[in-house]
Amino acid sequence: MTAAAAAREAVAAPSPPLTQRRIRPGEILFRLALQLCLLIAFAFLVALVVFAVYKGWNRLDARLWQQMPTGRASRVESAGVQSAITGTLWVIALTALISLPTGIASAIYMEEYADNTRWYNRLLELNIQNLAGVPSIVFGILGLGLIARVIGLGFTVITAAIVLSLLVLPTVIIASREALRAVPQSIRQASYALGATRWQTTARQVLPAAIPGMATGAILALSRALGEAAPLILLGAVTFIRFNPDSLLSTYTTLPIQIYNLIKEPQAEFQELAAAAIVLLLGILLLMNSAAIVIRNKFQKRW
Template identity: 55%
Template sequence: MIKTGENIGKRKQLDRVFHAIIFVATLVGIIFLIVLLWKIFKEGLPWLNVKFLLSYPSRFPERAGIYSAIVGTLWTISLTALIAFPLGIATAIYLEEYSRKDSWYNRLLQLNILNLAGVPSIVYGILGLGLFVKLFSLGRSILAASLTLALLILPVIIVSSQEALRTVPKTLREASYALGATRWQTVSRVVVPAALPTIFTGTILALSRAIGEAAPLIMVGAAAYMPFLPKSIFDNFTTLPIQIFNWTSRPQKEFQGLAAAGIIVLLAILLSANALAIILRDKTRKV
């Protein structure tokens, strides 16, 4: 009994030490984040105004703006969502509701999807350059960039959608089958609506990652200087991360302030995307 009590006491001490280490690590990360945000807002807010949002890039800091980068980002991410969302949901539905879980091809697909989710984004950029830009002759266009980003986030959407479908209780499926519904009717009218809030959340978070990517877009050929707006998905483009990267590479101090202002705009778009995910999740849960 004494040894048992001593073991319990040691485990409690180790548990407290572990919690203290995790708390300190979290606190350090939060402190660095606060300092970084403070520095960005301090440098960027003086440059953030309506003129900055509605002006095109320029080699003169006082004339430079981010309008074409904002429009290019919205073009790219909208097309990426249109491509990746239906493909990701359809793949997750097939793997969870139709394919045999114990089959070799199902296990092979699951393994490859999990591996692709951990591939660095620059690899997808190289793939997009060779496949979409050169092989399919799409050029350095919005369509090529959107297809590349869709490949980048597709594994994440598939995995998160699969997890969402798994959370739907089996009793709902069995009740639907008991009422005479077919498998497709059960999946489309019972399972997917029940899993939709979590699916929306995972998809928006995946798109948020795509918004902040610069490496694959550099490989695909996003323009560092874009003095006009794209008119179609086959036009050249630039995005916020590319424009920010271009400004940070300039030696002038004014461009560092412009880059900080661009980061604030990018953060605002990311927070808006997350807010949209929360609103969609709440609305679908109420329905």
């Protein structure tokens, strides 16, 4: 038998059946532990939402966003949280205008242009990583001492927006850098091979491919800013406000602060209003996260 015939017979011979991978008991226990942890976390979330909806069901109507808050128990039945909703929208919109362009531009520089062998770029990256873990109350103290008093902006909307922008800026930068890193190098190399400059490659090829990850990180960062209360307590948001802000230098309040003020009151009517405001805040957070998912899916289909 020649070598060629032997090779043909070896190829034609049926291969031995694949033995099934043995499932180890430790692997099963680990998988069950992970599922149990997920179930516990989900159960707590569902319990929180159900309790808030049950507690504030009677106040989940148009009064919630059409009426101003009150400090009198006799008028709480007709009160709402309109000033807190408007203040929240002002603060979050300004926070997005400040933090998103700055964070994305910083990520583009550090990922596409910066020389990592330079000491100042390494120092910048180290500071960004450290700032991501700084407690929010520290940013509130910084805003109180520097922005509100030294610069003189006072307890206004723009002060709150600047402080919250500083708070979420490291998150935006880190998420944007991860999104840029996820873009395959072959896209950049193909663009350079066709004669495109670095900026043309970044703007027309890399950024569109990184938008899903950037959008997700940006929405999650703004969601954190939306739920923050600790730094805003130091910046005057705890003041009782019965009017909507109309400029960057207006005094303000936000939904987390308004909920904090309502919870402190002993009357059951205030507790119901606080529960309804909690449901409204959770609804806004859900809409923001849903928007991130829609944006991510839309751009992923293109790439």
